Amino acid sequence: MKKTIIAVSLVTLLAACGGSGKKDDGKFSYAAQDMIVNLTDDVIVAGYSNLAMKGSELFQLTETLQATPNADNWKKVQDAWKAARQPWEQGESHIFGPIEALEIDPHLDSWPLNTVDLKAQLDGNASFDAETIKNWENGVQGFHAMEYLLFGDGVDDNEKAFSESTAREREYLKALAEVLRDYTSDLEKAWKDKFKDTNGETPYAERLKNVSSSPTYSSQVGVIEELVQGMAGIAKEVGEAKIAEPFGGSIDNVDTSKVESQYSWNSLIDFANNIKGVKNVWEGEFSGSKDKPGIVDFVKAGDSALADKVTKQINDSIANIEKIAGDNNMPFRQAIKDADGRKRVQTAVDSLAALKASLENEVVPLIKKWDAK
Numbered sequence: 001m002k003k004t005i006i007a008v009s010l011v012t013l014l015a016a017c018g019g020s021g022k023k024d025d026g027k028f029s030y031a032a033q034d035m036i037v038n039l040t041d042d043v044i045v046a047g048y049s050n051l052a053m054k055g056s057e058l059f060q061l062t063e064t065l066q067a068t069p070n071a072d073n074w075k076k077v078q079d080a081w082k083a084a085r086q087p088w089e090q091g092e093s094h095i096f097g098p099i100e101a102l103e104i105d106p107h108l109d110s111w112p113l114n115t116v117d118l119k120a121q122l123d124g125n126a127s128f129d130a131e132t133i134k135n136w137e138n139g140v141q142g143f144h145a146m147e148y149l150l151f152g153d154g155v156d157d158n159e160k161a162f163s164e165s166t167a168r169e170r171e172y173l174k175a176l177a178e179v180l181r182d183y184t185s186d187l188e189k190a191w192k193d194k195f196k197d198t199n200g201e202t203p204y205a206e207r208l209k210n211v212s213s214s215p216t217y218s219s220q221v222g223v224i225e226e227l228v229q230g231m232a233g234i235a236k237e238v239g240e241a242k243i244a245e246p247f248g249g250s251i252d253n254v255d256t257s258k259v260e261s262q263y264s265w266n267s268l269i270d271f272a273n274n275i276k277g278v279k280n281v282w283e284g285e286f287s288g289s290k291d292k293p294g295i296v297d298f299v300k301a302g303d304s305a306l307a308d309k310v311t312k313q314i315n316d317s318i319a320n321i322e323k324i325a326g327d328n329n330m331p332f333r334q335a336i337k338d339a340d341g342r343k344r345v346q347t348a349v350d351s352l353a354a355l356k357a358s359l360e361n362e363v364v365p366l367i368k369k370w371d372a373k
Contacts, residue, residue, distance in 0.1 A: 027371040028302040032220050033209075035284065035293035039227065040208045042292060043280050044094055048188045051087035055177075055184035058084050062174040069170060074162035077173070078150050082266060084180070085143065089270045092237075093277030094230040097204045097216075098190035101197055104183050106138045111260045113148055114139030122168055128175035130182065146176045147263045154263035154333065221372050225364065227295060231278045232359035235317070238274045239352030242267075247336050247345055259333045267332035272321045275352075279314050295363075302366050310363065313355040320348040 022028045058080040065073040088109070091099075099105050118140045121128075133141050149169050152160035195204040199215030207214040208223050217223050246258040261267045280286055284294025300307040324335050324344045335341030 022302070027369050029371050029373075030298050030301040032224065032298060032372070035295070035298060036220060036223055037209050038284050038292045039281060039294060040205050042289075043284065043286070043294075044091075045188075045191050045205050046286075047087050047091050047277075047280070048184070048191055051084065051091060052181075052184045052188040054080070054084040054087060055181040059174070059177040059181040062170075062177040066170055066174050069162070069167070071162040074165065077177075078264075081143070081146055081150055082264065082269075084184075085261070085266060085270060086273055088143070089273035090277035090280060092274050093234045093281050094227065095233070096226055096230060097207075098187055098195050101195075102183075102186060102190065104187050107134070108142040108180060108183055109144070110138035110142055111144055112139070112257060113144045115148065118145055118148065122166075122172060128172045130175050130178035133175055133179050134182075141176060141179055143180070144261070144263070146173060146180070147261065147266075149173045149176075151264040154265060154331075158263065158265040158331070219372060221367060221370065224295070224298065224367055224370075227281055228359055228363050228367065231281055231295070232356050232364075234274050234278060235352050235356040235359065238271050238321075239349050239356065242271060242274075243332075243345060243349055243352075246333070247342070247349070251337065251339065251342060254336050256333045256336070259336075262331075262333045265331035265333070268321060268324055271332075271348075272318050275314060275318045275321065275355075278355075279318065282310065282314055298370075299363055299366060302369055303362075306358070306362055306366065310355070310358050313351065313358055317348065317351040317355050320344070320351045324348055 058077070061073070061077045061080050065077050095105060114137065117137065121136075121140060149165070149172060150160060151158045152164070191204045193203055194201050195207075202213075202215060204216075207216040211217045211220055211223060217226075242260055246255050248254045256262065259267055261270045276287070280294075282295050284292040284297070296307050296311060299310065324330075324332060324341065326335065326338075326341060326344060330338065330341055336345060
């Protein structure tokens with residue numbers, strides 16, 4: 001009787017801890033449903049809801065600026081733009097589903113900016129209308145068009161004053177903010193309320209959480225692979241594209257025109273937020289939030305040493321990106337032209353490469369060893 005009680009207690013304990021454990025055949029068990037629900041609702045959807053809220057706040061502030069144009073309201077819009085970048089960049093750790101299908105990413109975050117056509121729009125006489133702008137090419141709308149109008153060209157500084165702005169720029173800015181508000185709202189609704197595609201109209205969140213009825217995923221294995229590949233994908237993009245392409249092979253091959261968010265000097269904050277987004281999915285919660293199940297708990301069930309290694313690699317990558325600025329708080333576009341700055345950049349690139357390799361070459365194969373029942 002005592003053995004039975006112990007066995008039942010052990011099962012109860014395992015269930016409470018995610019039902020994890022290794023087996024003699026090399027496979028491991030883990031009850032993934034709670035983790036998938038948490039990541040979907042409290043990381044992905046919560047992040048998109050925050051983004052939609054920040055997008056709405058940004059638009060409202062541009063309306064206030066239009067009605068009462070002054071330096072204080074100008075600064076509030078600049079700050080609101082930066083605030084909206086945070087959930088956007090962290091959300092790049094899971095660019096799949098509606099954000100791809102609805103082409104929201106290229107509409108809002110295309111780079112480089114087409115400054116020639118943007119200036120042509122400013123030089124014209126037509127009024128700026130959100131619905132019209134949505135049909136323009138991606139290079140003259142989105143975050144970076146707003147950034148250029150708000151912060152200037154970023155060559156010497158990132159402090160464009162209200163007095164340097166024009167009424168027409170502010171009109172364009174408000175219309176761009178309305179477009180951003182609409183697209184971020186659409187993204188939130190697609191995950192929470194309804195997402196219509198060839199597979200039906202099921203909210204995308206439900207497709208991850210309920211694979212038995214999902215028109216997109218046939219199993220939880222597919223959901224977890226999607227999440228891990230998303231994490232690896234942004235680690236690759238930051239290390240091999242966002243940082244490496246402007247960095248060049250040597251100091252003589254630097255190309256600052258490829259530096260994203262260069263007008264606001266927000267590049268390093270963007271890059272760090274990209275990997276903080278990886279950390280959110282890995283840990284299952286936003287920084288400072290209550291501990292909840294994330295990919296790390298799944299990996300721990302199969303390989304605790306690997307879980308510890310990836311945790312360290314994520315933290316190292318964020319820290320090394322933030323260290324690029326150095327003691328002088330150098331913007332990224334300047335750091336890549338500085339000898340010591342380039343050493344710090346290379347350290348960050350190496351950290352990101354190691355993180356990407358672990359996710360792709362160790363975590364993804366580990367999923368195959370999961371006894372998904």
